[in-house]
Structure formats: structure tokens, C-alpha cells
Amino acid sequence: MWTVWLWAKAIRLSVLTTYKPHVTHLYNQVTIKPGQRLYMVNQLYPYTVKFTEETPRSAAEGIKASKRPHPENVMSHSDHHSMDSPPPKKTPTPSSDKSESAGHWSQGLKASMQDPKMQVYKDDRVVVIKDKYPKARYHWLVLPWDSISSLKVLRSEHCDLLKHMQKVGEKMVQQSPDAQKLRFRLGYHAIPSMSHVHLHVISQDFDSPCLKNKKHWNSFTTEYFIESQDVIAMLEADGKVTVKEGTSELLKLPLRCHVCRKEHPTIPKLKEHLLSHLSS
Template identity: 55%
Template sequence: MYLQCCNHTHEPIMLLDGVAVTIGRSAGTKILDKLCSRTQLQIVANHSKKYAMVKQLGANPSQIDGINIGQGKTDKLSVGKILHVVGMKYPHKLSIYLSPKDVDDRKCDKKGTSSLKSRENMHNSQKNKTSENFDNGTAADVGPPRATVSKSSHWSQGLKSSMTDSSLQVYKDDRVIVIKDKYPKAKFHFLVMPVENIVSTVHLNSAHASLLDHMWKVGRDIAKRSCDDDTKTRFRYGYHAVPSMSHLHMHVISQDFDSPSLKTKKHWNSFTTEYFVDAEDIIHEIKTEGKVKNRRHMTELLKNALRCHICHTELKNMPQLKKHIKDCR
């Protein structure tokens, strides 16, 4: 198994089965950010189950799929999830095997020997420590190479490419672009994004007040147009407390939550708890304080029990919840 940098700024880090690996600010990871501890994370791979347990050692928050791990706490990193080493930066992913680019681009150490090759040799010498499945070359470590994920194609950068996708675009002016959410969490779900390059709400200041007003106005216009003036369809307009996608975007989402893409507790709680911050509140904070409040602690809300957003009844699972809300409207 390997921990790969999504931006390809350093070589993949080999993760031996059951062996703790510590990463952080170092020449190896190319991370120079002082918010990142030299021992920010401890990672232990489980080859047979194809995941790694990640423990946050550093004081500043690390995230898996946008959710803070918490100092001294451990969370599971599965294939397909993204680990941000610190402060929603330095994205990495777990890979079972290397892509051709990762092999071709490996760098040599001062002795002229590939450091990746050195790690592979070390791995071969420790095969007895790995699981039987991994040693025997089952699906966990063999197969055709996966396509390389380029910096521009990393999922957290997806909004920037979607902005120019004519099949998704529903409105555009000189200040904003509105697209349909690729994976809508309700019957009507749009994203209003500024043309200006703004990473997230954290990067807003008082100079952006008029832009936020405009985004809110456009969002309300889109909502009204989309449902043909059906006054029974309710919408909310707002931002996630800790957005996972890189580029400021305001959600315009109908409150029916009728969509097959609404699948998990995290999906539900991101739109029905205080984790979803109303656009009016963000605008008020910018106009009065010149910045947006720090809401990183709100990631804990994503773990809340499932509750109907109308009557607040607690449900056991998503199928039960989705059935309930159809009757509760």
C-alpha cells in the first residue's frame, strides 16, 4: 500500500502492513507549513482490509474527507477518501498499487539509488509481517495500473472544471456562474459560484460583501425559476461550515431532499444541522466583522443521529429517514 500526494509534489510513501509510519513537515513530504507538526500524523495500514488507521498527533487539525480527526484521535482512511495533512491542505490518497507516472517520476537519492526502490526492497524483506492475502498477490496488490490523478483533476478541484461545463451551467453573468450540482441532494440543487478565484468562506473579507449579496440574489432567482413559481417548494441558501470543495460556492437546495444521491448520514447532516450556514448569516458576519467565524468544530455535527428536519423524529438509517420525510412533508 502507498500514501500518494494528490498534487504529486513528492514520491509515494510505502505503508507496510501493521507498521506505523509518521508523516508531517519534512523534506520528504515537501510540506514547509509551520502549522504542520513534524510528527503530524501516524498511519498504520491494514493490507487485507484495504484501509489505514490515521492518528492525529499534531495540534492543528487534519481531515479525512473534510472531517477533522482531532488531536490524539484516530479515524479510518479508505481507498477513495482524501486525507488533508493539515488545515484542509496537502491532499493525499491511499493506493493499493502505483500508477505508471508514479513509477516513472520517482527521484533518486544522493547515492544514486531510487528511494522508492529502497523502500520496496525493505518491504520484500519484511513480507512475513504482511497478511497472507498481500503476500500471495491477490486483488489487494496486483492488477492493471490505475490512471494517474493529475493536480487539475483532483476531486476537490472539480468545481473549477464544472464551471465551464455547458451541460451543468444554468446561469452566468460577469460576477457569478450557477451550475447544477453533479450529485444533487434534493430535487433542486444548484451551486452559485463567483467568477473571482476565492477558495472558501475563510478567504472572504469586507470587500466581498456586495458579491455575497449578488450571489444570494441570483440564488433566489434561480430557485424561483426552477420550480415554476410553486410556492410549496421551500429552499435554503447557504454554505457548509467546512467546505470540502476548493472554490467558494453557495448551495441553493430544495427542502424535499428527494434524490438518490442523498445516501449517507454525512450528506444529511451537512444540510440539516448548523453545519449548513445560511447565506444571510455569512453576509452579516462579513458586513459587521469583516470575516467569517471559525466553524471547524462543527464537523462533529456530521456524526449526529439522523433526525427529520421537519418534525425532528430520530430514525435508525437512511432508508427509514427517506421514507419518513416523504410522508412528513
């Protein structure tokens, strides 16, 4: 029996055991922590013990690698469905808009706008797609072909583009079979979760199974939803879009009907109430 005392840095132990002449097999590898006692007993086969010193950094990297998520757990697509299971908050950096991974869930719109099956209209400046998780009977997204990450990077030179996006959105409303029956709004989320600026064109019935929680509701029925014309006006006046401080707190407001302002305790109760407005 061998007893080995290790007091230095972490050491990786490799045991090479010879089972037959000229055949060497790597039997095991273990990491020995500083101060740990090692007992080795082998009465059957000759063996060779090899010690490799590990730095704290390499040991930490090994632990980090073992904790990487399985690819099946990675999230994917849509501005609004992401509110069902919000991603972990990250500290923003000045280069975050440019450094986003192409496969990150927040980049889903860029893939959708290139998908012919999703497209319902396109020209040389914009494309219109159906929202994958519509919050109403009619819910489209108007996106520019130009790479514009969010409202915060818009400047006065983008005014013409946003006016064109609004005209295209209005055209979608006019072509809707229920254009005379339903009311529509065109606008932007003040703090969108999806990269690439996009204009929502949404009917105000909110009759959809994808509308599931308070965040969904308040993102379209409070000042969190900024009218298209107001965004254009800000750009023309100030050369940028300003989001009011505390806007994110609007998502936590009580559930109030956008028509009569009556408060409801749950989404199912609110939806039941909304049907009364549709039938009247």
C-alpha cells in the same frame, strides 16, 4: 562458483552476459543489501559483473516510486459525493489554497463551472451549475468567476459579491416549477471539501438517490449549513467568516427529521418518513 561478501551500503548488481561473439545482453539487475551473501554460478557463457553503489536516499526513492497509485485510482469532483468516500486527511499548510494541483479532486468545481453543459445561468460576476450529485429535487451551486478558495478567505470587500450570489440564487428559486410547493434554503457548508467558494441553493424535500449517508444529511440540516444571510452579516460586522469550534462533529449527529425532529435509525427509514411530509 563465486562468493562475494558485501558489508558497505546497498549495491546494485548488473550482470552482462555474452551469448554470441560481440553481442552483450543485460541479463539482470538486483539490489544487494549490506551483509548479504551473493553466489554466482555460470558454466555456459562468459559474463561481466558491475557493482554500483546506491545511497540510502536513492534506494528509498525507488521504493516510493513503486508505490505510486495507478491513475485510475485518483478521485474526482463534488463537494458532497466526496463524503461517500472521504479522502485521506492532510495537514493544512498556509499556502495550501494556492498550491492545490489543478487535477486534484477538490478542484472539480473549477472545471464544472466552465462546462457549458453544466451551466444553467451566468453573468459577468457568477455562474450557476447543477450539482452533479444533487441531494434534493432541486440543487444548484452559485459560484463567482473570481478565484475565492473558501469562506475563510472572505473579507468585507466581498459583501457585494455575496449579496449578488444570493440574489441570483433567489432568482433560481423563483424560476423553479415547484417554487410554491417546496421550501428552499440558500447557504454554505462551514467546512466544504471542494475548493472555490459556492452557494448551495437546495430544496428541502431531500428526495434524491444521491443522499446516501449521515454526513450528507447533517451537512444540510444542522448548523454545519450556514445561511447565506448569516455569512453576509458576519462579513459586514467582523470582516471575516467565523466557523465555530467543533463544527465538524455536527456531521456525526443522529438522523433527525428537519421538519418534526423525529430521530430515525437509518437513511432509508428517514427517507420513508420524509415522504409523509411531502404528501401532507
